[in-house]
Amino acid sequence: xxxxxxxxxxxxxxGTTLALVLARGGCNVTLFxxxxxxxxxxxxAGENSRFLPGQRFPANLGLAYDLALAAQAQVILLAVPxxxxxxxxxxxxxxxxxxxxxxxxxxxxxxxSLETMSEVLAxxxxxxxxxxxxxxxxxxxxxxxxxxxxxxxxVALSDDQAGQRAQSLLTTNLMRIYRSSDVVxxxxxxxLKNIVALGAGICDGMGLxxxxxxxxxxxxxxxxxxxxxxxxxxxxxxxxxxxxGDLIATCASPHSRNRRLGEALxxxxxxxxxxxxxxxxxxxxxxxxTARQLAEQYGVELPIADELYRVLFEGKSPQQAGLDxxxxxxxxx
Ligand code: 13P
Numbered sequence: 256x257x258x259x260x261x262x263x264x265x266x267x268x269x270g271t272t273l274a275l276v277l278a279r280g281g282c283n284v285t286l287f288x289x290x291x292x293x294x295x296x297x298x299x300a301g302e303n304s305r306f307l308p309g310q311r312f313p314a315n316l317g318l319a320y321d322l323a324l325a326a327q328a329q330v331i332l333l334a335v336p337x338x339x340x341x342x343x344x345x346x347x348x349x350x351x352x353x354x355x356x357x358x359x360x361x362x363x364x365x366x367x368s369l370e371t372m373s374e375v376l377a378x379x380x381x382x383x384x385x386x387x388x389x390x391x392x393x394x395x396x397x398x399x400x401x402x403x404x405x406x407x408x409x410v411a412l413s414d415d416q417a418g419q420r421a422q423s424l425l426t427t428n429l430m431r432i433y434r435s436s437d438v439v440x441x442x443x444x445x446x447l448k449n450i451v452a453l454g455a456g457i458c459d460g461m462g463l464x465x466x467x468x469x470x471x472x473x474x475x476x477x478x479x480x481x482x483x484x485x486x487x488x489x490x491x492x493x494x495x496x497x498x499x500g501d502l503i504a505t506c507a508s509p510h511s512r513n514r515r516l517g518e519a520l521x522x523x524x525x526x527x528x529x530x531x532x533x534x535x536x537x538x539x540x541x542x543x544x545t546a547r548q549l550a551e552q553y554g555v556e557l558p559i560a561d562e563l564y565r566v567l568f569e570g571k572s573p574q575q576a577g578l579d580x581x582x583x584x585x586x587x588x
Contacts, residue, residue, distance in 0.1 A: 258352075259285050259317075260424050262328035264343060266293065268535070269360055270334030271303040271310075272397040278316035279403075280427025285317030287325050294320045310401045326350035330358065330424050332391060333376070336536045337363025337446075340372055344379035351383055356421050358391040358410065362445035363538045364545035369552070371442040373411075386414035389438050391425070392445035392497040394504035396511065400430070407431045409497045411441035433496060440488030444498035447482065447546055448505055449513045449539030450560050451475030455506035456517020457566070457573045471559070472506050477588075478557045482546060485553035513539040520566065521573045543567055558583060 260283040263274040274286035288294040297303060298318050302311050312318070325331060326347050335343050340361050347357075357380060359372035368375065376388045393408035400406050410425065410432055412418040418434040426432045435441050451472060458468040479502075480493040492498055505511045516537045519529035530537065543563050550557045562580055565571035 259328035261330045262325035263332045265334035268306040268397040272401040276400050276430050278313045285319050288320050290320050294318050307401050323350045327352045330356045330421050332358050332360050334360040337361040341375050341379050344376050348380050356387045358389050360391050364446050369549050387417050390442045392441050394500040396508045398510045405429045409433045409435050411435045411438040437489045437492045440492030441497040443483040446542050447479040448502045450543050452505040452513035453517040453539040456514035457521040460518035460521025475559050482555050485555045512537045
Protein backbone atom coordinates (compact mmCIF):
# COMPACT_ATOMS: atom_id res chain seq x y z
CA UNK A 256 0.00 0.00 0.00
CA UNK A 257 1.76 3.13 -1.25
CA UNK A 258 1.74 6.13 1.07
CA UNK A 259 -0.41 9.02 -0.16
CA UNK A 260 1.27 12.35 -0.82
CA UNK A 261 -1.87 14.27 0.07
CA UNK A 262 -5.13 13.31 1.76
CA UNK A 263 -7.96 15.83 1.50
CA UNK A 264 -10.64 15.36 4.13
CA UNK A 265 -13.97 16.99 3.36
CA UNK A 266 -16.06 16.81 0.20
CA UNK A 267 -17.46 20.36 0.29
CA UNK A 268 -16.64 23.05 -2.21
CA UNK A 269 -13.10 23.65 -1.03
CA GLY A 270 -12.07 20.08 -0.24
CA THR A 271 -13.25 18.86 -3.63
CA THR A 272 -11.52 21.75 -5.38
CA LEU A 273 -8.22 21.12 -3.60
CA ALA A 274 -8.35 17.44 -4.57
CA LEU A 275 -9.18 18.38 -8.18
CA VAL A 276 -6.38 20.90 -8.62
CA LEU A 277 -3.81 18.59 -7.01
CA ALA A 278 -4.89 15.58 -9.08
CA ARG A 279 -4.80 17.64 -12.28
CA GLY A 280 -1.26 18.67 -11.33
CA GLY A 281 -0.25 15.00 -11.13
CA CYS A 282 -0.22 14.69 -7.33
CA ASN A 283 -0.84 11.36 -5.60
CA VAL A 284 -3.99 12.57 -3.82
CA THR A 285 -7.15 11.01 -2.38
CA LEU A 286 -10.34 12.81 -1.39
CA PHE A 287 -11.99 11.46 1.77
CA UNK A 288 -15.75 11.50 2.23
CA UNK A 289 -17.81 10.81 5.34
CA UNK A 290 -18.83 7.23 4.58
CA UNK A 291 -19.13 4.50 1.99
CA UNK A 292 -22.48 5.78 0.71
CA UNK A 293 -21.16 9.27 0.02
CA UNK A 294 -18.00 8.01 -1.64
CA UNK A 295 -20.00 5.54 -3.74
CA UNK A 296 -22.22 8.36 -4.90
CA UNK A 297 -19.22 10.53 -5.86
CA UNK A 298 -17.63 7.59 -7.66
CA UNK A 299 -20.81 6.81 -9.61
CA ALA A 300 -21.29 10.45 -10.62
CA GLY A 301 -17.61 10.96 -11.51
CA GLU A 302 -17.91 14.49 -10.09
CA ASN A 303 -19.21 16.39 -7.07
CA SER A 304 -22.56 17.28 -8.59
CA ARG A 305 -23.74 19.19 -5.54
CA PHE A 306 -20.91 21.70 -5.31
CA LEU A 307 -18.99 21.54 -8.60
CA PRO A 308 -21.23 20.16 -11.33
CA GLY A 309 -19.38 19.53 -14.57
CA GLN A 310 -15.90 19.34 -12.98
CA ARG A 311 -15.08 15.70 -13.74
CA PHE A 312 -12.75 13.79 -11.42
CA PRO A 313 -9.46 12.94 -13.18
CA ALA A 314 -8.63 9.21 -13.30
CA ASN A 315 -5.76 9.66 -10.82
CA LEU A 316 -7.97 11.24 -8.12
CA GLY A 317 -8.61 8.62 -5.43
CA LEU A 318 -11.84 8.54 -3.43
CA ALA A 319 -12.03 6.88 -0.02
CA TYR A 320 -13.55 7.14 3.44
CA ASP A 321 -11.23 5.04 5.62
CA LEU A 322 -9.38 7.60 7.71
CA ALA A 323 -6.65 5.07 8.54
CA LEU A 324 -5.41 5.60 4.98
CA ALA A 325 -5.67 9.40 5.28
CA ALA A 326 -3.76 9.36 8.56
CA GLN A 327 -0.67 7.96 6.81
CA ALA A 328 -0.44 10.67 4.14
CA GLN A 329 2.56 13.02 3.92
CA VAL A 330 0.20 15.99 4.05
CA ILE A 331 -3.35 15.91 5.40
CA LEU A 332 -5.62 18.79 4.41
CA LEU A 333 -8.62 19.22 6.68
CA ALA A 334 -11.20 21.00 4.53
CA VAL A 335 -14.17 20.74 6.86
CA PRO A 336 -16.16 23.51 8.56
CA UNK A 337 -14.44 24.99 11.62
CA UNK A 338 -17.27 23.67 13.80
CA UNK A 339 -16.39 20.04 13.06
CA UNK A 340 -12.62 20.19 12.71
CA UNK A 341 -11.99 19.07 16.31
CA UNK A 342 -14.09 15.92 15.97
CA UNK A 343 -12.54 15.14 12.59
CA UNK A 344 -9.07 15.48 14.07
CA UNK A 345 -9.95 13.23 17.00
CA UNK A 346 -10.90 10.48 14.54
CA UNK A 347 -7.59 10.87 12.78
CA UNK A 348 -5.39 11.02 15.89
CA UNK A 349 -4.95 7.33 16.78
CA UNK A 350 -3.54 6.33 13.38
CA UNK A 351 -1.54 9.41 12.52
CA UNK A 352 1.94 8.82 11.02
CA UNK A 353 4.58 10.52 13.20
CA UNK A 354 5.83 12.73 10.38
CA UNK A 355 2.49 13.67 8.77
CA UNK A 356 1.87 17.38 8.20
CA UNK A 357 -1.67 18.44 9.07
CA UNK A 358 -3.04 21.68 7.64
CA UNK A 359 -6.34 23.30 8.49
CA UNK A 360 -8.12 24.63 5.42
CA UNK A 361 -11.00 26.00 7.49
CA UNK A 362 -11.16 29.71 8.19
CA UNK A 363 -12.70 30.23 11.58
CA UNK A 364 -12.25 30.62 15.34
CA UNK A 365 -13.66 27.85 17.56
CA UNK A 366 -16.64 28.83 19.70
CA UNK A 367 -15.99 28.52 23.41
CA SER A 368 -12.22 27.95 23.33
CA LEU A 369 -11.70 30.93 20.96
CA GLU A 370 -8.77 29.00 19.53
CA THR A 371 -7.57 29.11 15.94
CA MET A 372 -7.94 25.92 13.95
CA SER A 373 -4.30 24.87 14.29
CA GLU A 374 -4.55 25.36 18.05
CA VAL A 375 -7.62 23.13 18.06
CA LEU A 376 -5.74 20.57 15.96
CA ALA A 377 -2.71 20.64 18.25
CA UNK A 378 -4.96 19.76 21.19
CA UNK A 379 -6.92 17.08 19.36
CA UNK A 380 -3.83 15.47 17.84
CA UNK A 381 -1.54 15.65 20.90
CA UNK A 382 1.23 14.52 21.20
CA UNK A 383 1.75 15.05 17.46
CA UNK A 384 4.53 17.68 17.02
CA UNK A 385 3.16 21.22 16.95
CA UNK A 386 5.73 22.05 14.26
CA UNK A 387 3.85 19.75 11.84
CA UNK A 388 0.45 21.36 12.43
CA UNK A 389 -0.52 24.51 10.54
CA UNK A 390 -2.84 26.02 8.00
CA UNK A 391 -3.39 26.54 4.30
CA UNK A 392 -5.00 29.90 3.57
CA UNK A 393 -5.12 32.54 0.86
CA UNK A 394 -7.29 34.13 -1.82
CA UNK A 395 -8.90 30.86 -2.80
CA UNK A 396 -12.38 31.17 -4.24
CA UNK A 397 -13.00 27.49 -4.88
CA UNK A 398 -15.12 27.83 -8.02
CA UNK A 399 -12.39 29.73 -9.87
CA UNK A 400 -9.73 27.20 -8.96
CA UNK A 401 -11.99 24.31 -9.94
CA UNK A 402 -12.49 25.97 -13.32
CA UNK A 403 -8.73 25.85 -13.86
CA UNK A 404 -7.87 29.48 -13.15
CA UNK A 405 -4.48 30.21 -11.53
CA UNK A 406 -4.21 31.01 -7.82
CA UNK A 407 -1.82 31.26 -4.89
CA UNK A 408 -2.07 30.10 -1.32
CA UNK A 409 0.04 30.17 1.84
CA VAL A 410 1.23 27.18 3.87
CA ALA A 411 1.72 28.30 7.45
CA LEU A 412 3.94 26.11 9.60
CA SER A 413 6.26 27.17 12.42
CA ASP A 414 8.95 24.82 11.13
CA ASP A 415 10.44 25.89 7.81
CA GLN A 416 11.55 22.39 6.79
CA ALA A 417 8.01 21.12 7.21
CA GLY A 418 6.85 24.20 5.30
CA GLN A 419 9.14 23.32 2.40
CA ARG A 420 7.92 19.72 2.36
CA ALA A 421 4.27 20.82 2.24
CA GLN A 422 5.03 23.53 -0.30
CA SER A 423 6.64 21.13 -2.73
CA LEU A 424 3.82 18.57 -2.42
CA LEU A 425 1.04 21.15 -2.85
CA THR A 426 2.52 23.26 -5.65
CA THR A 427 1.11 22.75 -9.13
CA ASN A 428 1.43 24.82 -12.30
CA LEU A 429 -1.90 26.50 -11.41
CA MET A 430 -1.45 26.72 -7.64
CA ARG A 431 1.58 28.67 -6.45
CA ILE A 432 2.28 27.99 -2.78
CA TYR A 433 4.06 30.49 -0.52
CA ARG A 434 5.35 29.74 2.98
CA SER A 435 4.89 31.59 6.25
CA SER A 436 5.99 30.79 9.78
CA ASP A 437 3.37 33.15 11.22
CA VAL A 438 0.73 30.48 11.77
CA VAL A 439 -1.60 32.54 13.95
CA UNK A 440 -1.37 35.51 11.57
CA UNK A 441 -2.21 33.47 8.49
CA UNK A 442 -5.08 31.79 10.31
CA UNK A 443 -6.56 34.99 11.68
CA UNK A 444 -6.22 36.66 8.28
CA UNK A 445 -8.38 33.94 6.74
CA UNK A 446 -10.89 33.86 9.58
CA LEU A 447 -11.34 37.58 10.19
CA LYS A 448 -11.60 38.53 6.53
CA ASN A 449 -14.97 36.73 6.45
CA ILE A 450 -16.40 39.34 8.80
CA VAL A 451 -15.29 42.10 6.43
CA ALA A 452 -16.65 40.15 3.44
CA LEU A 453 -20.07 40.02 5.07
CA GLY A 454 -19.97 43.78 5.50
CA ALA A 455 -18.66 44.31 1.96
CA GLY A 456 -21.69 42.34 0.76
CA ILE A 457 -23.90 44.67 2.77
CA CYS A 458 -22.21 47.65 1.06
CA ASP A 459 -22.95 46.02 -2.31
CA GLY A 460 -26.52 45.19 -1.38
CA MET A 461 -27.16 48.76 -0.25
CA GLY A 462 -25.52 50.19 -3.36
CA LEU A 463 -23.12 52.33 -1.36
CA UNK A 464 -20.56 52.59 -4.15
CA UNK A 465 -16.88 51.84 -4.46
CA UNK A 466 -15.58 54.62 -2.21
CA UNK A 467 -17.58 53.38 0.74
CA UNK A 468 -16.69 49.78 0.03
CA UNK A 469 -12.98 50.57 -0.25
CA UNK A 470 -13.12 52.46 3.04
CA UNK A 471 -14.97 49.61 4.69
CA UNK A 472 -12.49 47.00 3.46
CA UNK A 473 -9.50 49.10 4.49
CA UNK A 474 -10.83 49.84 7.97
CA UNK A 475 -11.75 46.17 8.20
CA UNK A 476 -8.15 45.28 7.49
CA UNK A 477 -7.09 47.65 10.29
CA UNK A 478 -9.35 45.73 12.69
CA UNK A 479 -8.02 42.39 11.52
CA UNK A 480 -4.46 43.57 12.04
CA UNK A 481 -5.19 45.01 15.50
CA UNK A 482 -6.74 41.82 16.78
CA UNK A 483 -4.10 39.70 15.09
CA UNK A 484 -1.26 41.64 16.71
CA UNK A 485 -2.91 41.25 20.11
CA UNK A 486 -2.80 37.51 19.50
CA UNK A 487 0.89 37.65 18.61
CA UNK A 488 0.66 37.76 14.80
CA UNK A 489 3.09 39.78 12.68
CA UNK A 490 1.33 42.87 11.28
CA UNK A 491 2.82 42.37 7.79
CA UNK A 492 1.09 39.00 7.51
CA UNK A 493 -2.17 40.93 7.15
CA UNK A 494 -0.74 42.80 4.15
CA UNK A 495 0.05 39.45 2.51
CA UNK A 496 -1.89 36.85 0.55
CA UNK A 497 -3.65 35.36 3.57
CA UNK A 498 -4.72 38.82 4.73
CA UNK A 499 -5.20 41.55 2.13
CA GLY A 500 -5.09 39.04 -0.73
CA ASP A 501 -7.94 36.98 0.63
CA LEU A 502 -9.80 40.13 1.62
CA ILE A 503 -9.70 41.48 -1.95
CA ALA A 504 -10.83 38.19 -3.48
CA THR A 505 -13.62 37.54 -1.01
CA CYS A 506 -14.99 41.09 -0.89
CA ALA A 507 -15.16 41.18 -4.70
CA SER A 508 -16.17 37.68 -5.67
CA PRO A 509 -19.72 36.93 -6.84
CA HIS A 510 -19.05 33.40 -5.52
CA SER A 511 -18.14 34.28 -1.93
CA ARG A 512 -20.69 32.84 0.47
CA ASN A 513 -19.98 35.50 3.06
CA ARG A 514 -20.24 38.39 0.63
CA ARG A 515 -23.43 36.99 -0.86
CA LEU A 516 -24.94 36.55 2.59
CA GLY A 517 -24.23 40.19 3.39
CA GLU A 518 -25.86 41.25 0.14
CA ALA A 519 -29.00 39.27 1.02
CA LEU A 520 -29.14 40.86 4.48
CA UNK A 521 -28.92 44.34 2.97
CA UNK A 522 -31.86 43.48 0.75
CA UNK A 523 -33.89 42.89 3.89
CA UNK A 524 -33.70 39.11 4.23
CA UNK A 525 -33.52 37.64 7.71
CA UNK A 526 -30.36 35.76 8.68
CA UNK A 527 -32.30 32.47 8.81
CA UNK A 528 -33.76 32.90 5.34
CA UNK A 529 -30.49 34.08 3.83
CA UNK A 530 -28.59 31.14 5.36
CA UNK A 531 -31.23 28.67 4.20
CA UNK A 532 -31.00 30.04 0.67
CA UNK A 533 -27.21 29.84 0.74
CA UNK A 534 -27.37 26.19 1.80
CA UNK A 535 -23.71 26.26 2.84
CA UNK A 536 -21.66 27.44 5.79
CA UNK A 537 -20.76 31.14 5.84
CA UNK A 538 -17.98 31.08 8.44
CA UNK A 539 -18.15 34.85 8.96
CA UNK A 540 -21.38 34.59 10.93
CA UNK A 541 -19.85 32.61 13.75
CA UNK A 542 -16.52 34.41 13.45
CA UNK A 543 -18.25 37.76 14.06
CA UNK A 544 -19.26 36.43 17.47
CA THR A 545 -15.99 34.70 18.35
CA ALA A 546 -13.79 37.58 17.17
CA ARG A 547 -15.72 39.99 19.38
CA GLN A 548 -15.19 37.76 22.40
CA LEU A 549 -11.51 37.50 21.58
CA ALA A 550 -11.27 41.28 21.20
CA GLU A 551 -12.92 41.77 24.57
CA GLN A 552 -10.46 39.37 26.15
CA TYR A 553 -7.52 41.34 24.69
CA GLY A 554 -9.00 44.82 25.12
CA VAL A 555 -9.05 45.52 21.37
CA GLU A 556 -11.65 47.74 19.67
CA LEU A 557 -13.50 46.26 16.68
CA PRO A 558 -16.17 48.77 15.63
CA ILE A 559 -16.98 47.04 12.34
CA ALA A 560 -17.34 43.60 13.90
CA ASP A 561 -19.44 45.16 16.69
CA GLU A 562 -21.89 46.71 14.22
CA LEU A 563 -22.04 43.54 12.18
CA TYR A 564 -22.80 41.58 15.33
CA ARG A 565 -25.77 43.86 16.01
CA VAL A 566 -27.02 43.37 12.46
CA LEU A 567 -26.61 39.58 12.54
CA PHE A 568 -27.79 38.78 16.03
CA GLU A 569 -29.67 41.77 17.45
CA GLY A 570 -31.92 42.78 14.57
CA LYS A 571 -30.23 46.12 13.88
CA SER A 572 -30.82 47.37 10.33
CA PRO A 573 -27.74 47.46 8.08
CA GLN A 574 -28.69 51.06 7.20
CA GLN A 575 -28.51 52.14 10.86
CA ALA A 576 -25.26 50.21 11.38
CA GLY A 577 -23.74 52.08 8.44
CA LEU A 578 -24.87 55.44 9.77
CA ASP A 579 -23.47 54.65 13.21
CA UNK A 580 -20.10 53.71 11.76
CA UNK A 581 -20.01 57.02 9.85
CA UNK A 582 -20.79 58.92 13.03
CA UNK A 583 -18.08 57.46 15.20
CA UNK A 584 -15.44 59.75 16.55
CA UNK A 585 -12.92 59.95 13.70
CA UNK A 586 -9.60 58.60 14.85
CA UNK A 587 -6.18 58.94 13.30
CA UNK A 588 -5.91 56.35 10.61
P1 13P B 1 -16.48 32.27 1.26
O1 13P B 1 -16.45 31.32 2.41
O2 13P B 1 -17.07 33.59 1.59
O3 13P B 1 -17.08 31.65 0.02
O4 13P B 1 -14.95 32.63 0.90
C1 13P B 1 -14.09 31.65 0.53
C2 13P B 1 -12.71 32.05 0.83
O5 13P B 1 -12.25 31.96 1.93
C3 13P B 1 -11.91 32.58 -0.29
O6 13P B 1 -10.56 32.62 0.01
